[in-house]
Amino acid sequence: MSDFEAIGKEFVEFYYRTFDADRSGLSPLYRDMSMMSWEGVPFQGANNILEKLASLPFQRVAHKITTIDVQPSLPGITAAVIVVTGQLLVDEETKPQQYTQMFQLVEDNGYFIYNDVFRLNYA
Amino acid sequence: MSDFEAIGKEFVEFYYRTFDADRSGLSPLYRDMSMMSWEGVPFQGANNILEKLASLPFQRVAHKITTIDVQPSLPGITAAVIVVTGQLLVDEETKPQQYTQMFQLVEDNGYFIYNDVFRLNYA
Numbered sequence: 096m097s098d099f100e101a102i103g104k105e106f107v108e109f110y111y112r113t114f115d116a117d118r119s120g121l122s123p124l125y126r127d128m129s130m131m132s133w134e135g136v137p138f139q140g141a142n143n144i145l146e147k148l149a150s151l152p153f154q155r156v157a158h159k160i161t162t163i164d165v166q167p168s169l170p171g172i173t174a175a176v177i178v179v180t181g182q183l184l185v186d187e188e189t190k191p192q193q194y195t196q197m198f199q200l201v202e203d204n205g206y207f208i209y210n211d212v213f214r215l216n217y218a
Numbered sequence: 219m220s221d222f223e224a225i226g227k228e229f230v231e232f233y234y235r236t237f238d239a240d241r242s243g244l245s246p247l248y249r250d251m252s253m254m255s256w257e258g259v260p261f262q263g264a265n266n267i268l269e270k271l272a273s274l275p276f277q278r279v280a281h282k283i284t285t286i287d288v289q290p291s292l293p294g295i296t297a298a299v300i301v302v303t304g305q306l307l308v309d310e311e312t313k314p315q316q317y318t319q320m321f322q323l324v325e326d327n328g329y330f331i332y333n334d335v336f337r338l339n340y341a
Contacts, residue, residue, distance in 0.1 A: 132287045132301075164255045164335045168322065169295060176299065178255075178320045178335040193339050195318040197301045199291065212287045212301040216316050216339050 103165030103177045106200055111158040111181075118148045124208050131211040144211070153185035158194075173202035174209070180216075192216075226288030226300045229323055234281040234304075241271045247331050254334040267334070276308035281317075296325035297332070303339075315339075 113120040125131075125141035138144045160181045168174035177198045182191035192215050199210035236243040248254075248264035261267045283304045291297035300321045305314035315338050322333035 128293070130289050132289060135285065135287065137289075161340065162258065162337055164258065164337065166253050166255060166260075166333045166335065169292070169297065169324065169332060170251070172292060174292065176320065176322055176333050176335070178301075178318065178337065180318055180337050180339055193316070193341065195301065195303055195339070197299065197320050199299055201292065209292060210289045210299050212289065212299070214285055214287065214301065214303050216303055216318070217284065 099167045099175045100165045102206070103175050103200065104163055106198070106206065107160060107163050107177060107179055110198075111160065114148075115155075115157050118151075119145065121145065121148065124206075125211075126207050129208050129211065131208075131213070133213050134215065155186055157184045159183070159191065168199060168201075175200050176210075222290045222298045223288045225329070226298050226323065227286055229321070229329065230283065230286050230300060230302055233321075234283065237271075238280050241274075242268065244268065244271065247329075248334075249330050252331050252334065254331075254336070256336050257338065278309055280307045282306070282314065291322060291324075298323050299333075 122145050125144050127140045129141060131138045131144045133147055138147050158181055162180045164178045166176050168176050179196045181194055183194055184191045195214045195216055197212040198208050200206050201209045245268050248267050250263045252264055254261045254267045256270055261270050281304055283302060285303045287301045289299050291299050302319045304317055306317055307314045318337045318339055320335045321331050323329050324332045
């Protein structure tokens with residue numbers, strides 16, 4: 096499991112560093128079969144996912160990771176499920192929003208995101 | 219995807235109804251290969267998972283689901299990843315705690331939980 100953990104944590108750090116710098120840079124992480132649920136709305140395929148991310152209504156964003164949990168996914172495939180909880184701050188806002196994001200990361204000639212679920216946590 | 223959604227939602231409602239009534243009743247949902255991360259601590263196998271759940275230091279608990287997202291997992295297997303955000307109230311407390319829980323549910327002569335990650339969301 097420790098390999099999974101290291102890969103998962105490295106992935107999460109890379110993901111948010113890229114998201115916060117230039118989210119179009121996330122494009123190589125998604126493929127045609129990738130799925131994303133963004134606040135309950137489903138998107139399928141790298142193009143649709145990247146278009147949605149590009150359309151998000153903020154100029155600047157900073158993610159701060161609180162927890163990362165990684166588990167190996169089903170036997171016989173090289174995949175991991177990853178759950179992140181954290182906070183994000185957009186534009187001029189000073190009150191961070193809590194969020195949860197889950198990824199299923201799959202290895203197949205490099206790693207890509209098969210499942211992606213993003214939710215803000217409303218009190 | 220709609221089948222996955224219906225199964226996922228039904229599972230989640232059953233899971234928390236059982237958890238809140240008598241968490242030992244969750245036993246049929248876990249198998250030897252099941253994994254649970256509970257607030258960052260890993261448990262493997264139905265016995266260890268049920269023992270951990272039984273040891274949780276509260277008498278009464280009530281989960282209130284805020285969001286459920288379900289996606290089909292990898293091609294070729296009958297599985298779904300499920301992300302829940304919600305609130306829980308234990309014993310005499312009146313201030314609910316926010317939580318996130320992720321399941322990977324697999325069908326193999328009935329459904330069971332392969333991955334389970336639980337986290338409280340601290341502000």
